[in-house]
Amino acid sequence: MAAEDDQRPADRPDPAGQLNPPPWLLRAFLLAAATVAGFVVAFWLLQQLQGLLTVLMVSLFLAFAIEPAVNWLARHGWRRGPATGVVFLTLLLVVVGFVWTLGSLLVEQVTTLVENAPRYADEAVDLVNKTFKTDMSGDDIEKYATEWSSSLEGYAVGLAGNVWGIGTTAVAALFQALGVLLFTYYFAADGPRFRNAVCSLLPPNKQRHVLRAWDIAVEKTGGYIYSRGLLALVSTLAHYIMLRVFDVPSAFALALWVGVVSQFIPTVGTYLAGALPVVVAVVNNPPDGLWVIGFIILYQQFENYVLQPRITATTLDMHPAVAFGAVLAGAAILGPTGALLAIPVTATLQAFAGAYIRRYDVEVPAEDAPLPLPKPERPHHRLIRIRRPKRD
Incomplete structure (x- = not known):
């Protein structure tokens, strides 16, 4: 009788003979539905904002890369806004000079190829005839060239028909580039203010970790750009000397x-x-x-085993296998953008993990050292207790 009185009203059978559901079941169902709907909406928003998030990620990476130079100018009395503008202008001049140099090289090589095309065709025909024992002539080359030009003309006509799509893609890429430049400028110029705004939302014990992570990211990204730039300078000088020795055209480009x-x-x-x-x-x-080819192979070995370890020892010390895996993972996630950002991001994570994860020395005996002898086992003595009869 007492057990029946202890039953909750929700568990008592109704007149139809069925149990009423517990009151928390509806709340749990609504909570589960809201959670699933929230995940779906968040995933949809990530898909819609993928382009913007990529622009922000690239901008943050570029801001980390130029922040050491901006900080150096700021320590020498420059305001952060003009200092960021000077760094931007310098990088813009470098990029324009690089593109201009390669453009002049391309124009020169195309002009040379067009002017010497008949001679190259005759030499190619002679080489094929001598190597493969054939009997080709200039007329055959002309026939093949006519067929190729017809195919190329059809491809060009199809490409011209899709000029609207190409133009739209070009405009979108231009807007993305402008967005990257704008966000990079704001992140670099207002870096301290941005960090303070983020840290103001966190308790004091968390603020130290955020600031430390930020400093590590700036150090590793700036170190990556510095080491790559120095290696590029040395490589340019070495290959320029080699190309001048062999009198290769457009050696500097x-x-x-x-x-x-x-x-x-x-x-x-x-x-x-x-x-x-x-x-x-x-x-x-x-x-x-x-x-x-021989010089490029030899220089690559010199760079990999002598030059690069010395330069990257204090800036970006990463195992080649880790770097290769990071590039593959970045390319799989974000394509070419992820491949470019993979190495500095991995270096930042590696440095951050090294700062917070404790490592221990591995105590392993040397390979040539004799193994210690096992301790001798103690002999087992069987203790026999003799019971004596009790005396009355």
């Missing part, structure tokens, strides 16, 4: 291409950088192409 592309494009930058001077050297004088 090719050396600048090798230095910049090999250092700032991860993983495949070395191969892209070395292909162009080899092609130009082969076109100018085929035997020189072999010498250029």
